[in-house]
Every structure is written in structure tokens, then in C-alpha cells.
Amino acid sequence: MDICGLETVVANSAYVSARGSMDGNTAAASRDKKMRARLKLPHITQCEHLKDQLDLDFNYICGRQPIGKRIFQQFLEEQDGFKVVAGLWKSIEEYNTSEEADRAQKAQKSVNKYFDSSSKQFCSFLEEKAIMRVKEDAKHGRGDLFKETEQQMLKYLEENALAKYKDSLHFYRFLQFKWLEAQSVTDEWFLDFRVLGKGGFGEVSACQMKATGMMYANKKLNKKRLKKRQGYEGTIMEKRILAKVHSRFIVTLAYAFQTKNDLSLVMTLMNGGDLRYHIYNVDEKNPGFSESRAVFYTAQIICGLEHLHQNRIIYRDLKPENVLLDDAGHVRLSDMGLATELPEGKDKTKGYAGTPGFMAPELLKNEEYDYSVDYFTLGVTVYEMIEAKGPFRSRGEKVENKEVTRRILNDPVNYSEKFSADGKAACEGLMVKDPAGRLGFKNNECAELKKQPLFKQMNWGCPSPPCPGLVDPPFVPDPKTVYAKDIEDVGAFSTVKGVLLDDQDKEFYDDFASGNIPIPWQEEMIETGVFGELNVWGAKGSVPRDLDR
Numbered sequence: 001m002d003i004c005g006l007e008t009v010v011a012n013s014a015y016v017s018a019r020g021s022m023d024g025n026t027a028a029a030s031r032d033k034k035m036r037a038r039l040k041l042p043h044i045t046q047c048e049h050l051k052d053q054l055d056l057d058f059n060y061i062c063g064r065q066p067i068g069k070r071i072f073q074q075f076l077e078e079q080d081g082f083k084v085v086a087g088l089w090k091s092i093e094e095y096n097t098s099e100e101a102d103r104a105q106k107a108q109k110s111v112n113k114y115f116d117s118s119s120k121q122f123c124s125f126l127e128e129k130a131i132m133r134v135k136e137d138a139k140h141g142r143g144d145l146f147k148e149t150e151q152q153m154l155k156y157l158e159e160n161a162l163a164k165y166k167d168s169l170h171f172y173r174f175l176q177f178k179w180l181e182a183q184s185v186t187d188e189w190f191l192d193f194r195v196l197g198k199g200g201f202g203e204v205s206a207c208q209m210k211a212t213g214m215m216y217a218n219k220k221l222n223k224k225r226l227k228k229r230q231g232y233e234g235t236i237m238e239k240r241i242l243a244k245v246h247s248r249f250i251v252t253l254a255y256a257f258q259t260k261n262d263l264s265l266v267m268t269l270m271n272g273g274d275l276r277y278h279i280y281n282v283d284e285k286n287p288g289f290s291e292s293r294a295v296f297y298t299a300q301i302i303c304g305l306e307h308l309h310q311n312r313i314i315y316r317d318l319k320p321e322n323v324l325l326d327d328a329g330h331v332r333l334s335d336m337g338l339a340t341e342l343p344e345g346k347d348k349t350k351g352y353a354g355t356p357g358f359m360a361p362e363l364l365k366n367e368e369y370d371y372s373v374d375y376f377t378l379g380v381t382v383y384e385m386i387e388a389k390g391p392f393r394s395r396g397e398k399v400e401n402k403e404v405t406r407r408i409l410n411d412p413v414n415y416s417e418k419f420s421a422d423g424k425a426a427c428e429g430l431m432v433k434d435p436a437g438r439l440g441f442k443n444n445e446c447a448e449l450k451k452q453p454l455f456k457q458m459n460w461g462c463p464s465p466p467c468p469g470l471v472d473p474p475f476v477p478d479p480k481t482v483y484a485k486d487i488e489d490v491g492a493f494s495t496v497k498g499v500l501l502d503d504q505d506k507e508f509y510d511d512f513a514s515g516n517i518p519i520p521w522q523e524e525m526i527e528t529g530v531f532g533e534l535n536v537w538g539a540k541g542s543v544p545r546d547l548d549r
């Protein structure tokens with residue numbers, strides 16, 4: 001073995017072992033104790049002022065924020081008047097996250113306990129009509145039972161429990177966590193592992209948050225390279241969009257910080273490699289996926305696209321290389337560097353952005369376009385998964401962009417025997433040259449696309465989390481394999497010369513480096529057990545020292 005190969009072997013082994021320690025509850029063992037000790041709640045007097053600064057919207061502090069919700073539920077459980085509501089809430093959550101097969105039984109149990117007027121836990125605050133409907137739905141085994149109940153429950157809690165909560169010690173505990181969350185982050189908190197891939201402005205490495213043991217991917221963007229190649233706008237867009245979206249089908253941003261030379265985006269670690277690698281490099285003699293495997297990925301991609309479009313974001317760079325696999329074999333969209341957001345009231349945009357061979361005709365013709373460009377790229381991506389070549393260029397074909405553009409604008413696509421009739425029909429519907437006739441996003445959803453015969457096996461319709469996320473993946477990455485190029489093949493960057501950074505640049509970097517992203521940070525604290533370790537209350541009725549004013 002040469003020295004280079006050895007470097008990869010050593011780096012892979014360190015990475016695989018850190019990753020392995022994330023299985024089960026052993027993350028704590030791989031933590032850095034000194035850094036963990038720095039994560040501690042402040043005394044309440046240090047953070048009381050946050051009360052006047054934070055966004056205290058009920059749904060945000062008690063629903064969408066994971067720690068906020070936990071603490072609020074804990075508060076409810078300890079109030080005689082709200083104990084039952086807390087029980088109802090937990091039972092709805094359990095129902096929503098349970099396996100399809102257990103749902104009917106779970107539903108019936110909740111109905112007997114909370115919806116039957118003879119039960120001690122009967123929730124009389126729910127509207128009678130809603131109670132009737134839930135009972136009917138349960139009797140007929142219908143899905144998505146408790147949506148209306150949940151809304152009424154939250155409304156009831158906002159009107160009856162919120163004010164009391166804001167006066168409680170629990171709320172002050174929440175403020176303590178918000179204080180901790182707002183502390184600045186630096187690279188000191190992260191331990192880097194091997195390089196996983198190379199982007200336009202820097203490398204992406206695996207990394208570990210030292211204090212919790214959580215593994216992430218760290219995408220570095222070199223400050224000087226960004227400035228030289230006018231990358232600021234794309235970078236801030238990528239950060240803003242990743243911080244805004246929360247979907248299991250899109251990588252999540254957890255931290256944004258800076259070092260002397262780089263900006264860093266710390267996000268969901270996708271251990272399984274990208275779809276391009278799996279199409280071509282895993283089984284080189286037999287590239288491409290079976291149609292059923294392609295359908296699974298496509299369904300998850302559609303869920304990701306739908307979420308982006310509901311948030312007014314056009315992705316513009318969908319291609320196999322930007323779709324990444326996690327440990328279990330589920331996929332997420334990544335690389336929002338070319339994405340753009342449509343401002344409220346505007347439903348089209350203009351501008352050349354994307355990858356040659358994928359871009360939609362209307363974009364290439366420099367016309368105004370909307371979300372529909374992402375369904376053209378989806379068609380190209382589905383085609384490539386099945387055919388193991390692009391519809392408008394072969395792999396390795398030396399062809400000028402002008403010719404690829406000409407083909408996209410004019411040529412029909414050829415389908416081999418690898419496509420079923422349904423597969424061909426879906427690709428054709430997605431690659432319609434005129435966006436008006438293309439399958440896509442209509443009335444704020446992808447209903448028409450999801451109804452395509454190609455997806456007839458797919459159950460789209462259950463409550464959150466959406467179903468394609470609950471299906472067992474057709475391929476599970478091997479936990480001991482690193483699905484990335486050897487380190488020496490990743491390629492190095494040349495140094496950037498002749499770029500000076502000034503105050504204006506600094507302002508941009510400070511704007512970028514906003515630190516922890518609240519929801520993912522809270523999820524990390526809960527998942528790694530740190531939340532539980534810090535949220536200590538002591539004997540009933542006593543006030544913990546850190547909350548004693």
C-alpha cells in the first residue's frame with residue numbers, strides 16, 4: 001500500500017469508529033468532557049431579560065421548538081387542571097409517529113380514554129362535532145385522525161394555560177435553554193474527520209460536536225475564494241434557506257460560524273454518499289437502479305421539492321449528485337447554493353442557474369420561470385437513475401454546452417427497455433418542454449404527480465411524518481463503508497492570491513455566522529441526552545438553586 005492509500009485507510013477508520021459510537025446511547029462515551037462541562041444552564045437572573053427579546057408566539061415556543069415543547073408539556077403534567085390534556089397530547093404524538101400497522105389499535109385506545117364521556121380522562125373542552133368525527137374515523141379505520149383535535153387542543157392551551165406557563169418556573173427553565181442556545185460557536189466546539197467531498201469553495205468533512213458527541217457534516221467555504229468568485233449571494237441564500245426549512249427530506253443546518261479563513265455550514269451528516277456515486281460507482285459493471293429503487297428515491301425527492309416549493313423556494317440544482325443518502329438509506333436534498341426564494345406576491349423569476357444537461361427549456365431560453373424548472377430537473381434525474389446516462393448527454397461524452405442546450409430545446413428523449421410504460425410516462429410528463437403542460441406543483445401541492453401510475457405502490461396519504469419517509473429503504477448503506485472518494489482523489493484547492501478582505505467583507509461574514517440554529521440545536525440536545533442531564537428539578541415542591549431568585 002502506498003502512503004496515500006494509507007492516509008485514507010487511517011482516516012476512514014477514525015471516522016467509522018466515531019460514527020459507530022453514535023449508535024444507541026453511547027454518544028455520551030465519545031464526548032469531550034471538558035467541552036461538555038461548558039454546556040451548563042446560567043442562573044436565572046442572567047437570562048430573565050430574554051423574556052422581552054424573544055419571539056414568544058405560542059406555536060413557536062410551545063409547539064415547533066423541541067425543547068420548548070418538552071418543557072411546556074412537563075409543566076402541563078404537573079398541573080392538576082392540565083394533566084389530562086398533556087396525556088391527550090402525548091397520545092396524539094405517539095399515534096402520529098407509530099408504524100402503519102399499529103395505528104388503528106393506538107387510535108382506538110386514545111378514543112376510549114379521551115373521547116368517551118364516561119371516561120375519567122374525557123376531554124370535554126373539545127367540540128362535540130369533532131369528538132363525533134374522531135369516533136367515526138376510528139370506527140372505520142381512517143387515517144390522520146387527530147388533526148382537528150390537535151388544533152383545538154393547542155387553541156385551548158393557548159387560551160387557558162399559556163399565561164400561567166409564562167409565570168412558572170418551567171418557563172424560566174426554557175429561558176435558560178434559550179440563553180445557552182444563543183451562546184456563540186467557534187470551530188473549537190468541533191472535531192474534524194475525513195474529507196467527504198469537494199465543493200466549489202471548499203471541502204466538506206465529517207465532524208463531531210465535541211460537547212454532545214453528535215456527528216455532522218461541515219461544509220467549509222473559503223473566504224477569499226468566495227470573494228474572488230463572487231460567491232457571497234449564493235452563500236447567504238444557501239444559509240438562509242437551509243436554516244428556514246425543516247424537513248426530513250432536506251439536509252438540516254445546525255450551526256453557521258466562521259474561522260479566520262473559512263465560513264462553515266454544519267449540517268446533517270449523510271453517511272451513505274450521493275446518488276451519482278451509487279448510480280455509477282458502486283457496481284460499475286451494472287450501473288443504474290432498478291425502477292422500484294428509483295421510485296423510492298423519487299418519492300422522497302418529491303416530498304423534499306414539495307416542501308421547498310411550499311416555502312416559495314426554487315431549488316434549480318436537482319441532480320443525482322445533490323441527493324444524499326443517510327445511514328438507513330433514506331435520501332435528502334442538499335446543496336442549496338443555487339436556490340432562490342420568490343418574494344411574497346411575485347411568482348416568477350429569471351436568471352441562468354443550474355447544471356448543463358439538467359436545466360429546463362424556459363430557463364435556457366432566458367424566459368421567466370417558476371417552480372416548474374425543478375420538475376424538469378426531476379425528470380432528468382429519474383431518467384438518469386434508471387438509464388445510467390442523462391437524457392441529453394451520455395456519460396463521458398465530450399459535447400459542448402451549446403449542443404446540450406440545443407438537444408434540450410428540440411430533441412425528443414429516447415427510452416430503452418429499462419423503462420416500464422409507467423416509468424416512461426412519468427419521465428415524459430416531467431420533461432415536457434412547455435412548463436404549462438409539465439407535471440409539477442399545483443395548488444400548493446404535488447397531488448397530480450403523486451397520482452402517476454409509477455407511484456401506485458406508494459402510500460402518500462398518512463399524517464406527519466409523510467409516508468415515503470416510513471417505508472423501508474430498498475438499499476441500506478454498509479455502516480463500515482465510506483461512500484466517498486479516497487482522500488487523495490478528492491483533489492486539493494489552489495491557494496487564492498491577490499484578494500484582500502476589508503470591513504465590508506467582515507460585515508458579511510458576521511451576518512453569515514449567526515451560530516446555533518434553534519430547532520436543530522434543541523433536537524441535538526434532546527437526542528444526545530444533554531437536555532435530560534441539564535433539565536434537573538430536585539424534590540417536588542422545591543425550587544432548584546439555578547431558578548431561585
Ligand code: ADP
Pocket residue numbers: 196197198199200201202204217219251267268269270271274321322324334335336337
Ligand atoms: P457545492 O455547493 O460547492 O457543490 P456541495 O454542498 O454539493 O458543495 O458539497 C460538495 C460535496 O460534499 C457533495 O457532492 C458531497 O459529496 C459532500 N457533501 C455535501 N454535503 C454533505 C453532507 N451533508 N453529508 C455528507 N457529505 C456531504
Ligand code: MG
Pocket residue numbers: 199321322335
Ligand atoms: Mg454540489
Ligand code: MG
Pocket residue numbers: 335336337338
Ligand atoms: Mg452549491
